[in-house]
Amino acid sequence: MVERKGYKILIVDDEIEYQKVLTLILSDIGYSIASCSNGIEALDYLENNVVDLVLTDLKMPIMDGVELIKRIKEEYDYIDIIVMTAFGSIESAVDSIKYGAVDYFTKSSNMDELVMKVDRLAKIHRLERKSIFLLKNQNVKEVFTESKNEKYLQLLEICDRVADTGINVLLLGESGVGKEIFANYIHRLSKRKSEPFVAINCQVFPEGVIDSELFGHEKGSFTGANDTRIGKFEQANLGTLFLDEIGDLPVTTQGKLLRAIESRKIERLGSNKSIDLDVRFISATNKDLAEKITEGDFREDLLYRINTLTLKIPPLRERREDLPAFIDFFIEKIGKDQKKMNIKVDEEVMNFLLNYDYPGNVRELKNIIERMIALSKDGIVTVNELLMPIVSKEKTMLVKNNCEKSLKDARDDFERSYIYEVLKNNHGNVAKTSDELKISTRQLWNKINEYKISPDEMRGILR
Numbered sequence: 001m002v003e004r005k006g007y008k009i010l011i012v013d014d015e016i017e018y019q020k021v022l023t024l025i026l027s028d029i030g031y032s033i034a035s036c037s038n039g040i041e042a043l044d045y046l047e048n049n050v051v052d053l054v055l056t057d058l059k060m061p062i063m064d065g066v067e068l069i070k071r072i073k074e075e076y077d078y079i080d081i082i083v084m085t086a087f088g089s090i091e092s093a094v095d096s097i098k099y100g101a102v103d104y105f106t107k108s109s110n111m112d113e114l115v116m117k118v119d120r121l122a123k124i125h126r127l128e129r130k131s132i133f134l135l136k137n138q139n140v141k142e143v144f145t146e147s148k149n150e151k152y153l154q155l156l157e158i159c160d161r162v163a164d165t166g167i168n169v170l171l172l173g174e175s176g177v178g179k180e181i182f183a184n185y186i187h188r189l190s191k192r193k194s195e196p197f198v199a200i201n202c203q204v205f206p207e208g209v210i211d212s213e214l215f216g217h218e219k220g221s222f223t224g225a226n227d228t229r230i231g232k233f234e235q236a237n238l239g240t241l242f243l244d245e246i247g248d249l250p251v252t253t254q255g256k257l258l259r260a261i262e263s264r265k266i267e268r269l270g271s272n273k274s275i276d277l278d279v280r281f282i283s284a285t286n287k288d289l290a291e292k293i294t295e296g297d298f299r300e301d302l303l304y305r306i307n308t309l310t311l312k313i314p315p316l317r318e319r320r321e322d323l324p325a326f327i328d329f330f331i332e333k334i335g336k337d338q339k340k341m342n343i344k345v346d347e348e349v350m351n352f353l354l355n356y357d358y359p360g361n362v363r364e365l366k367n368i369i370e371r372m373i374a375l376s377k378d379g380i381v382t383v384n385e386l387l388m389p390i391v392s393k394e395k396t397m398l399v400k401n402n403c404e405k406s407l408k409d410a411r412d413d414f415e416r417s418y419i420y421e422v423l424k425n426n427h428g429n430v431a432k433t434s435d436e437l438k439i440s441t442r443q444l445w446n447k448i449n450e451y452k453i454s455p456d457e458m459r460g461i462l463r
Contacts, residue, residue, distance in 0.1 A: 004030035006195055006238045007122045008049075011035040012042045012056040012068065013084065018107070022055065025111055026118065039063025043071055048229040051079055052125055053118065055105075058085045058096065066096055073100035080121050082114075126194055144181050149319035155182070155311055163189035168261070168306050171284040173313035176363030179284035180244060182313060187240040192280055195239030200232045203245035210253050212269055215260070221270020233266050233277055240280045246306065247287030247298060254299045261305050281306060316358045316365065326362065327353055330369040338373055345381045352386065384425055416451035419444070423453070 009031050013019050019035045027033045034049065036042040038060050045051075054072060058065035069081055083096045083104040096104065102121065105114045147153050162169065163186050171179040180199055187197045205213050212222075216231030232241060243249075249257065260266050261281060265274040283306045292298035316323070327350075335343045345353075349372070358364050368386070375385040419437070426432045434444040 004119075004122060006032065007053070007125065008032045008034070008051050009053045009055060009118070010042060010045060010049075010051045012037075012039065012054060012060070012065075014038060014057065014060045018057075022114075025115070029115065031118070031122075039065070039068035039071070042068060043075075044227050046072070046076055046079075048227050050230070050235055051076075053121055054079055054081045055084055055114075055118075056081060058083055066099060069096055069099045069101055080125070082117060082121075144178065145185060146325070147319065148321040149314070151314055152319050152322070155313065156185075158309075158311065159186050160189060162186070162309055164191055166190075166280055167308040168281045168283070170303075170307040170310045171282065171313060172310060173284075173286060174315050174359075174361055175286050176361035177286075177313045177315055178362050179313060180242060181362075182311065183240070183242040183282040183284065186282060187242075187280070190240070190280065192239050196236050197240050197242065198232050198236035199242040199244060201244045203248040207250040207252070210250065211256065214253070215256065215266050216268040218268050218270035221268070225270070228268070231266070231268070233260065233279060234275065236279050237277050238279075240282060243281065243283045243306075245285055245287075246283040247285035247289055247292055251297065251299065254302050258299065258302045258305060261302075283307075316361045320354070323354055323365075326365060327369070330366050331373070334366075334370050334373050338370075340373055340376065340379065343373055343376060343379055343381060346383065348383055349381055349386050383421065412451070415447070416453070419447055419451065420453060 009026060011019055011022050011026075011033065012035070013022075014037050016037065019037070023033045023035055034045060034051070036045055039056075040062050042054065042056070054068075056065045056068055060068075063071075065083055065085075069083070072079055072081060077100075081101040083101045084107055085104060086107055103117050105117060145156055147156070159182065169183075169186060171182055173179055183199070184197055187193060200213060202210060212225075212229070212231065214231050214233060216229050216234055217225050219225060219228045243257075260277075264277055264279075266277060267274055289298050289303055293300050293303065316326075331343050331345065335341055353365075353368070360367070371387060372381045372385040375387070377385075419433075422433050422436055423430070426436070430441055430444055430448075434441045437444065439447075
């Protein structure tokens with residue numbers, strides 16, 4: 001059986017009546033349909049909308065079908081194209097395949113033949129998308145869904161149990177702790193796994209823009225709305241919508257979101273037409289929502305809607321037993337990405353990686369490893385490439401137990417430690433060190449005096 005829901009088709013034909021016939025037939029059997037009258041309109045539509053298949057006529061004004069095929073394949077190679085043509089131009093339709101069309105259909109043929117062709121492509125599309133997803137996430141799934149931490153394992157087990165229930169889940173945890181990974185994990189375990197997983201960070205869009213991102217808008221609905229655009233809700237239809245940093249959503253948008261969750265319907269900005277949706281909601285925040293409710297910055301009724309189940313993900317410093325697996329995974333993956341294989345890490349660097357508190361959690365660990373591999377020479381990572389405020393095995397790491405210091409004191413400690421390490425690496429050569437630090441020799445000596453890098457320390461560097 002072909003799953004037609006969620007497969008989006010764009011019909012491009014200057015014959016309006018034929019457009020209507022195709023739209024009626026294909027939408028009636030479950031496909032999502034949009035239509036345009038020429039190639040220019042089609043390209044404008046594709047710029048702001050997700051499309052899986054284009055059905056295009058060959059002979060059209062403004063831009064013909066062949067030119068449209070070329071343009072689509074240049075910018076959207078993943079979109080399949082079926083050419084529609086009159087009986088007398090079959091040869092041209094066949095020629096169009098060399099430009100990227102996958103099939104053709106003569107308008108005089110039985111419509112059942114077109115439906116069969118479309119069904120075949122929809123089936124292939126879903127199988128390919130599933131295969132790509134599994135390959136892309138195989139290694140990531142292994143490292144992030146296996147743990148030696150009992151609390152983390154309990155959370156994964158809860159995810160297993162609720163994945164197919166469809167209940168709304170609220171994920172809590174510090175920034176970078178892996179909330180989106182958990183949301184994606186729940187999606188992959190659910191019956192919706194072959195449908196879209198759409199994520200949006202509510203924090204990055206200012207008030208007035210976030211509504212359009214979530215719900216979409218109609219052409220002309222506001223200044224600058226030159227085209228109709230579907231929002232994240234529609235993109236996620238039949239799948240999962242992940243609302244990251246929901247605690248930063250404007251209060252006005254919270255009301256619209258609440259209505260959408262309750263009614264399972266949305267309206268694009270500038271439209272009075274309701275669009276039915278079947279979406280699973282997973283939300284996340286690093287904010288204290290109870291405190292935001294007290295301050296009037298978050299709706300209590302929305303919280304009750306999104307937190308049917310609340311899961312708090314522990315920070316990385318509370319599950320250090322998982323650090324070796326994470327470190328090995330990122331070194332291997334990032335090494336491959338940067339084409340630097342068989343990376344070796346000095347013992348001092350590894351000691352730091354295993355003991356650092358990671359205020360930025362998994363995201364910070366990934367960034368540190370990404371940086372140190374990029375800077376590595378001859379496949380070896382030393383303290384020089386780490387670029388973190390550590391000194392040596394015998395000395396205390398600056399990053400630990402720093403939470404009671406002021407920002408200025410912490411910054412000064414970092415700068416002193418960093419200058420000391422660069423001096424040490426350059427065997428006390430002040431000129432070379434100032435050049436690397438991109439400051440003058442005089443400025444460096446001032447820093448040495450300011451941070452009281454003593455003569456004894458300098459003599460130790462020069463040994």
